Amino acid sequence: MTLHHPFGRRTLMAAAAASAGVLSLPGCGNRQPATVDGRTVVRFAYLWAGVEADALEAVIADFNSGQDEILVQGISSPDTQQQLTAMSSSDGTFDISSQFGDSVGGWADRGILLPLDKYLDRHEVEVDDFVPAAMEQMEYEGQTYSMPIAVHDKRLLYNKSLLDEVGIDVPVTMDELGEAIRKLTVQDRDGTITRLGIGNPSTSALMTTLGFVFGGAWDASDGSHATPANPGNIAALQWWVDNVVAPFGAANVGRFEAGNGGYLSTADPFFTGKTAMVIDGEWAAVQAAQVAPDLEWGSAPLPTAVPGLEDANELTCSTLFIPSNSRNKDAAGKFLAYMLEREPMAGLARGLGNLPARISSTDDPVYDDIPGFRTFLDGLKSANIKTVASAVYTQEYKSDLNSAFEAVLRGAVTPEDAMQDVQEKAESYETA
Numbered sequence: 001m002t003l004h005h006p007f008g009r010r011t012l013m014a015a016a017a018a019s020a021g022v023l024s025l026p027g028c029g030n031r032q033p034a035t036v037d038g039r040t041v042v043r044f045a046y047l048w049a050g051v052e053a054d055a056l057e058a059v060i061a062d063f064n065s066g067q068d069e070i071l072v073q074g075i076s077s078p079d080t081q082q083q084l085t086a087m088s089s090s091d092g093t094f095d096i097s098s099q100f101g102d103s104v105g106g107w108a109d110r111g112i113l114l115p116l117d118k119y120l121d122r123h124e125v126e127v128d129d130f131v132p133a134a135m136e137q138m139e140y141e142g143q144t145y146s147m148p149i150a151v152h153d154k155r156l157l158y159n160k161s162l163l164d165e166v167g168i169d170v171p172v173t174m175d176e177l178g179e180a181i182r183k184l185t186v187q188d189r190d191g192t193i194t195r196l197g198i199g200n201p202s203t204s205a206l207m208t209t210l211g212f213v214f215g216g217a218w219d220a221s222d223g224s225h226a227t228p229a230n231p232g233n234i235a236a237l238q239w240w241v242d243n244v245v246a247p248f249g250a251a252n253v254g255r256f257e258a259g260n261g262g263y264l265s266t267a268d269p270f271f272t273g274k275t276a277m278v279i280d281g282e283w284a285a286v287q288a289a290q291v292a293p294d295l296e297w298g299s300a301p302l303p304t305a306v307p308g309l310e311d312a313n314e315l316t317c318s319t320l321f322i323p324s325n326s327r328n329k330d331a332a333g334k335f336l337a338y339m340l341e342r343e344p345m346a347g348l349a350r351g352l353g354n355l356p357a358r359i360s361s362t363d364d365p366v367y368d369d370i371p372g373f374r375t376f377l378d379g380l381k382s383a384n385i386k387t388v389a390s391a392v393y394t395q396e397y398k399s400d401l402n403s404a405f406e407a408v409l410r411g412a413v414t415p416e417d418a419m420q421d422v423q424e425k426a427e428s429y430e431t432a
Helices: 050-065 080-087 101-109 117-122 132-138 160-166 174-184 203-213 231-248 250-258 282-291 329-339 342-352 374-379 394-409 415-426
Strands: 039-046 070-076 096-100 147-152 154-159 193-199 275-281 297-300 316-321
Touching: 039 050, 039 329, 050 070, 050 329, 050 342, 070 329, 080 096, 096 101, 096 329, 101 132, 101 316, 101 394, 117 329, 132 147, 132 316, 147 342, 154 160, 154 282, 154 374, 160 174, 174 193, 174 231, 174 275, 193 231, 193 250, 203 231, 203 275, 203 394, 231 250, 231 394, 231 415, 250 394, 275 282, 297 374, 329 342, 394 415
Parallel strands: 039 070, 039 096, 193 275
Antiparallel strands: 096 316, 147 316, 154 275, 154 297
């Protein structure tokens, strides 16, 4: 999975050795035994792979060794379509799984997610300790259908040497950020950009985040309908046009971005100094330490666009859920509650290079060895961190937004016209 939710961001290949051996997701009628040596088997089909799966398997192993009633068997299965097919069958093939928070509403509406409230109450999960914005995505029609296991926010990452080179401080306001972009960008006489003041790892993720920074909202407060033409959303897109696209030319910016190295690789434009700043998630901080250890960089809250909206940001969630066709719901509920405890969550989030979903875990010293990571943790405490709604229409809406964002950045349409077009399309979205 991509979208810069760091769930499986580095790879989509099935990779992990499961706690009870390498497993494959079975079809209907090919279910593994319900018990092993008297222990109830809980099959956990998760979307992580590679080293991320290894981090999860370590948590599974700790759970299995700490009690003798339940045996969790993990399987790395990063195919969402296969996941949906299994959940839509009459015979459940796994008991717990993972997804992104923005899928909750659509999947709950289809009846394939199990309401979790009774399990959260039974195992005394401290729901009030979870980031409030994350919990907003977990609910549908008054019930909780998923729980955040890791969350993600964004920060302004900046190259200290390049800021020093042009004599500017870290931008605190969006006006200052625009000025910094102009000073940091280097362009040849023919328009060729050799260094861009700010990079764009993911247009869709960047623009929805900037919408919140400018006081916008992508959905109604109750999640009942999409609001792409909100003035704050349009102002955010216009800011990017005025400060990145128009000054240097859409075609020049496009050619520059097309020639960049792979995202988060040793050739990543931020890691190599081709872009001086970038708005990105906590996973970039982890990767920078691994592939660009000599880079002098820092992280800071996103600059303020609207007075009173300091430290505005967007939150995305990696979640756990129990499918409604799970055969071992109670055992899966107990394992879910364990995963949501502070220590297992902190261990998993640290292993993934993600943020914990519990506010009380943000001060855990387990993260102290990651340079630049503290500001991401602090961002979870902001009163101005928001999420895009998880609604029945969300996936269709995201697709329409992404197409509109790309058209704006190409200079093919104005921000106002692009968002008005999406608003018209949104009138036909299914809302319940």
